[in-house]
Each structure stands twice: as structure tokens, then as C-alpha cells.
Amino acid sequence: MSERSYYDVLGVAKDADEKALKSAFRKKAMEYHPDRNPGCTVSEGKFKELSEAYETLNDPQKRAIYDRFGKAGLNGGGPGGPGGPGGARPEDVFRDVFGDVFSEFFGAQRQARGGPARGADLRYDYEVTLEDAYVGKQADITVPATEKCDVCSGSGAEPGTQPETCTTCSGHGRVRVSQGFFTMERTCGRCQGTGQIIKKPCRNCGGRGALRRERTLQVNIPAGIEDGQRIRLSGEGEPGPRNGPKGDLYIFVSVKEHDIFERDGQTLYARAPVPMATAALGGEIELPTIDGGRTRILIPEGAQTGKRMRLKGKGMPSIRGGPQGDLFVELFVETPRELTPRQKELLREFSAECCEKCHPESQGFFNRVKKFFDQEDTRT
Numbered sequence: 001m002s003e004r005s006y007y008d009v010l011g012v013a014k015d016a017d018e019k020a021l022k023s024a025f026r027k028k029a030m031e032y033h034p035d036r037n038p039g040c041t042v043s044e045g046k047f048k049e050l051s052e053a054y055e056t057l058n059d060p061q062k063r064a065i066y067d068r069f070g071k072a073g074l075n076g077g078g079p080g081g082p083g084g085p086g087g088a089r090p091e092d093v094f095r096d097v098f099g100d101v102f103s104e105f106f107g108a109q110r111q112a113r114g115g116p117a118r119g120a121d122l123r124y125d126y127e128v129t130l131e132d133a134y135v136g137k138q139a140d141i142t143v144p145a146t147e148k149c150d151v152c153s154g155s156g157a158e159p160g161t162q163p164e165t166c167t168t169c170s171g172h173g174r175v176r177v178s179q180g181f182f183t184m185e186r187t188c189g190r191c192q193g194t195g196q197i198i199k200k201p202c203r204n205c206g207g208r209g210a211l212r213r214e215r216t217l218q219v220n221i222p223a224g225i226e227d228g229q230r231i232r233l234s235g236e237g238e239p240g241p242r243n244g245p246k247g248d249l250y251i252f253v254s255v256k257e258h259d260i261f262e263r264d265g266q267t268l269y270a271r272a273p274v275p276m277a278t279a280a281l282g283g284e285i286e287l288p289t290i291d292g293g294r295t296r297i298l299i300p301e302g303a304q305t306g307k308r309m310r311l312k313g314k315g316m317p318s319i320r321g322g323p324q325g326d327l328f329v330e331l332f333v334e335t336p337r338e339l340t341p342r343q344k345e346l347l348r349e350f351s352a353e354c355c356e357k358c359h360p361e362s363q364g365f366f367n368r369v370k371k372f373f374d375q376e377d378t379r380t
Contacts, residue, residue: 006053025054119238119247126251130258134290136223146210146238152202156209163196171195224319227255266325268315279303279333289314305332
């Protein structure tokens with residue numbers, strides 16, 4: 001029986017481009033990977049065949065030789081042919097193809113092997129008022145944290161002794177485990193990835209190299225900071241085990257709700273009641289501003305509920321600099337309540353004197369209502 005061609009092995013046409021070859025190999029390689037089929041010699045053979053086919057067809061020079069002479073041409077071409085003494089190993093082909101998928105993971109492994117483990121990042125929640133967010137402030141915060149042990153200088157070993165190199169991993173913190181065609185790395189179980197063994201732990205810290213303490217830090221809250229933003233203090237997190245580098249401290253800022261103002265970015269909003277008489281005759285009202293000052297707002301004659309007044313530059317500053325935001329004041333006309341008999345009498349006299357021009361919106365609305373009812377009566 002004739003041997004299957006590399007194109008049939010991958011399940012692609014003879015004019016398949018590099019993208020199609022890679023896609024086909026990925027799909028089949030994941031199916032027959034030895035890790036997914038432990039102990040299955042059939043899967044191992046198919047995986048090896050797939051790797052050989054892809055490694056040949058993905059190389060333009062080897063592909064040209066294969067298309068013209070078949071495997072015989074490759075085998076006669078020297079030790080560089082697939083499957084020959086100098087051919088690529090299946091695990092190398094797999095890593096090349098899937099490297100873009102796992103590049104972040106492999107990068108993390110390289111970083112872990114490059115030195116001591118980095119300490120954990122810490123989070124601290126801090127609440128400020130809207131006024132604090134407007135001007136900014138210097139805040140002192142007390143953070144529960146882990147500090148390097150002064151007795152052993154962070155080594156975890158009793159003074160006068162030194163940590164010893166782990167004999168299981170030879171100080172690398174990781175051990176290699178072979179499985180099928182692959183060699184995988186895992187954290188050393190004896191030293192837990194530190195690469196060192198402490199035979200005489202420090203009595204002050206119990207071999208941890210650090211102690212739990214509280215410390216006070218000064219934090220700069222910038223003007224214009226918004227709810228949910230965070231401030232990063234580099235190197236103020238937990239120290240890494242046994243003199244490893246410190247993590248970072250992240251301060252998550254929340255802005256307390258204000259009694260008068262609502263905020264949307266740099267814009268402030270306020271809702272102000274206006275007495276009915278002031279709204280009808282015009283006048284002014286006084287409001288506070290976020291900077292601690294006061295401002296007078298002129299109410300035009302005949303002002304209605306929902307009218308917005310814009311106060312330019314009376315909003316919040318930008319944390320990135322630039323012009324200040326605005327303050328929008330929304331008016332709502334307040335209907336008087338708990339009137340005296342005399343006040344009611346005056347309102348009745350006022351109502352009797354009113355005409356359509358005094359209430360154009362309500363008059364227009366009820367005219368449309370009347371027209372609607374008249375049409376309904378005509379249909380019936």
C-alpha cells in the first residue's frame with residue numbers, strides 16, 4: 001500500500017498556503033497530542049507524522065523538493081530532512097506553532113526562573129469627599145503589611161547560618177519532568193520554588209524572612225481624581241519570600257456622595273428649587289460652589305421646571321490638566337403648600353385674572369385633548 005502524502009496527513013490541498021497549513025496542523029496536533037492520549041502509541045505515531053508533514057510543507061525549499069521527488073528526495077538531501085538525524089523534533093514544531101498562544105505563559109516562566117519570586121500586590125480602599133477630590137489632599141494611611149525580618153535580614157535562616165542550595169532542583173526552583181515527546185517544568189516540591197533549603201529557621205520569623213507589622217504612608221490624592229480610580233505606589237506591597245522584590249500597593253479611591261452636587265467626569269449638576277412667585281416674576285437665588293464660594297443665579301421671568309442654567313468653569317478640575325468643567329443648575333418650580341386662607345383667596349383672584357397667554361403650555365395641551373375626544377365622538 002502506498003504511503004500517504006503529507007498533504008493527506010494534514011488534510012489540506014496541494015496549493016494550501018502557510019495560514020491553511022498552520023490551521024490544519026493546530027487542529028490535528030491538539031487531537032493527537034501525547035498529553036491528551038497518555039500511553040497511546042497510535043496517537044504518538046500520528047502526532048509524529050503530523051509534525052513531520054508540517055515541518056516539511058511549511059519550509060518552501062523542502063516543500064519544492066517534496067513536490068518533485070517525494071520523501072525520497074528529502075531523505076537523500078542530507079541530515080536536515082524531516083525524520084532524519086538533523087530533523088526538527090515534534091515537540092519543537094509544536095512549540096513553534098503554538099508559541100504565540102502560550103507566549104505569555106512561557107514569558108512568566110522565564111521571569112520566575114530569572115530570580116526570587118516577587119511579593120504580592122496589596123489593595124487599600126480610601127474614601128474622599130467631593131471637596132477633597134476638587135482640591136486634592138495629602139493623606140496619611142496605615143497599611144497592614146509584611147516587613148523584612150531584622151534578625152535574619154530576610155533570609156529566613158538563623159543568624160550565623162545560611163540557606164543551602166536545594167539538591168532536588170540544584171537551586172533553580174523548578175524541576176523537569178519528561179512525558180512522551182515533551183519535557184515540562186514544574187515548581188520544585190522540596191523547596192517550593194525558592195531554590196534553597198533552610199535547615200535552621202530564624203527563631204524571630206519562623207523561617208519566613210518577614211514579620212507582620214503596620215506602617216504609615218503618605219499618599220498624594222491629586223485634584224480631579226474620580227470615583228474608582230486607583231493610585232499605584234511601586235514597591236510598597238508585600239516583600240517576596242526570602243529577600244524577593246516587593247510587590248506594589250494599589251490605593252482604590254472612592255468619592256463620597258455629595259448632598260448638593262452630582263458628578264459626571266468634570267461636570268457637576270445641582271437641582272435647585274425655585275418659589276413659584278420667583279419663577280413667575282423672575283429674581284435670583286444663591287447657591288454654594290464646590291470651591292467653597294457662593295454664586296447668585298438670575299432666574300428669568302416665567303422660568304419653568306427643567307430649565308438648566310450653566311455656570312462655566314464651576315465644575316471639577318481634570319486630573320490630566322486642562323480647563324475646568326462646568327456646573328449645570330436645573331430648576332424646579334416649587335408649588336406652595338400649607339397656605340393660609342388669605343393666601344388661598346389671593347391665588348383664586350390670581351387664577352381668575354389669568355388668560356390663555358399666562359399658561360400657554362397647559363392651554364395647548366388641553367386643546368389637543370379636547371380635539372382628541374371630539375374625533376373619538378365623531379367615530380362613534
